[in-house]
Each structure stands twice: as C-alpha cells, then as structure tokens.
Amino acid sequence: MMSHRIGYLIGSLSGDSINRVLSKALVRLAPAELELTEISIRDLPLYNRDDEMNPVAAVTEFKRAVEQSDGLLFISPEYNRSIPAPLKNAIDWGSRPWGQNSFARKPTGIIGASVGAIGTAVMQASMRSVLSFLDAPQLNAPEAYITFKPEIYGENGEVNDSGTEEFLRHYMEEYAAFVERVLSSIHPGHIGDDHPDTKH
Numbered sequence: 001m002m003s004h005r006i007g008y009l010i011g012s013l014s015g016d017s018i019n020r021v022l023s024k025a026l027v028r029l030a031p032a033e034l035e036l037t038e039i040s041i042r043d044l045p046l047y048n049r050d051d052e053m054n055p056v057a058a059v060t061e062f063k064r065a066v067e068q069s070d071g072l073l074f075i076s077p078e079y080n081r082s083i084p085a086p087l088k089n090a091i092d093w094g095s096r097p098w099g100q101n102s103f104a105r106k107p108t109g110i111i112g113a114s115v116g117a118i119g120t121a122v123m124q125a126s127m128r129s130v131l132s133f134l135d136a137p138q139l140n141a142p143e144a145y146i147t148f149k150p151e152i153y154g155e156n157g158e159v160n161d162s163g164t165e166e167f168l169r170h171y172m173e174e175y176a177a178f179v180e181r182v183l184s185s186i187h188p189g190h191i192g193d194d195h196p197d198t199k200h
Helices: 018-029 057-068 085-095 121-133 162-183
Strands: 004-010 034-038 071-075 108-114 145-147
Touching: 004 018, 004 057, 004 162, 018 034, 018 071, 018 108, 018 162, 034 162, 057 085, 071 162, 108 121, 108 162
Parallel strands: 004 034, 004 071, 071 108, 108 145
Antiparallel strands: none
C-alpha cells in the first residue's frame, strides 16, 4: 500500500487540550502507511473577505499545507454544541477565495474527545455539513465520539486501556483504507475550482 501524507488539525488552541492528547494516541496507533503531520491553525487571523486576495503569510502557509496533504484528519472538541471558532476560521480561510478551495477532494476523518457523555457528536454533525459543501469526502463509519478519561492516556500517545486502544487503532485503520479508496477513484473537476494542484 502506498504511503500518504495526512495533515491533522486540532480544533483547540489550548496547550493542555485533551484533543491534543488524543492526537498523540492517534499518531502512535496509525498504520505505517500514514505520515501524520499537524497543520497549525494558531496564527491565522480572523477571516475577512477584504483580505482574500492579499493574505498574510500564515494564511498562505496554511493553505499550502492543506493542499500538500493527501488527506485531512480533524481532531476537535465541541464548543457550545458546534465547531470551535478557531477551527471554523481555518476552514473559512482554506476554502477561499472562490475557485481556490484547498479542501476539495481531500479524504477527511472527524474525531473528537470530550469529558461529556456524548463526546463531540453535535460538533461532528456540523462539520459534516461544512465538509460536504467543500466537496471533501468523509469517512462516515466508524463514528468516533470519545469520552475522555485522563488516566487512560500517557504523555507520549500511550493508551492504557485495551478496549480504547483497539477502537482508536481500528478507527485509524479504517481511515487509512478510506484514504486509499478515495485517492484511487477521484478526478479533478470541482465546480469553481481552478487551482493548479490537480494531481488527484
């Protein structure tokens, strides 16, 4: 199986984010054919249409990182039953200007951790609507709403519960297989997309 570059975005800016802890576990448990690299959203300014045609360097670098990724993994908390503002801001920058949607045709996965019982289910439902509009294929199953228990996770991605470890490993294996399926079947031609990167 071919190796694929996967960019992952963490929806929280917090230094001690539980979703950052989760991301370390996912990187550790991912199949060898996935090369995972974080795409930072920390330095992006607030989206403003006036700045689309002359963006700051942080925006240009963010879009380039998304475009150079073969697939994208969103690892995010849920804020007020929706997408965290920093993540939505990043998505808005990445999708603009019109005709330069950096997310188009990228196979995506969504996973998130919360201390609450329903995990991040409502945020993920909102994300699916957004990603559908952006023509970003989504792994629909298995769904992954993680109730976070700090005693389960180590500092370097260790998972000290066999059931949780197996579920997260299975999720990453399914995502890897999904990436392979999508990249083997998609073709250029997103409506309104004239970006020169049409290698897929």
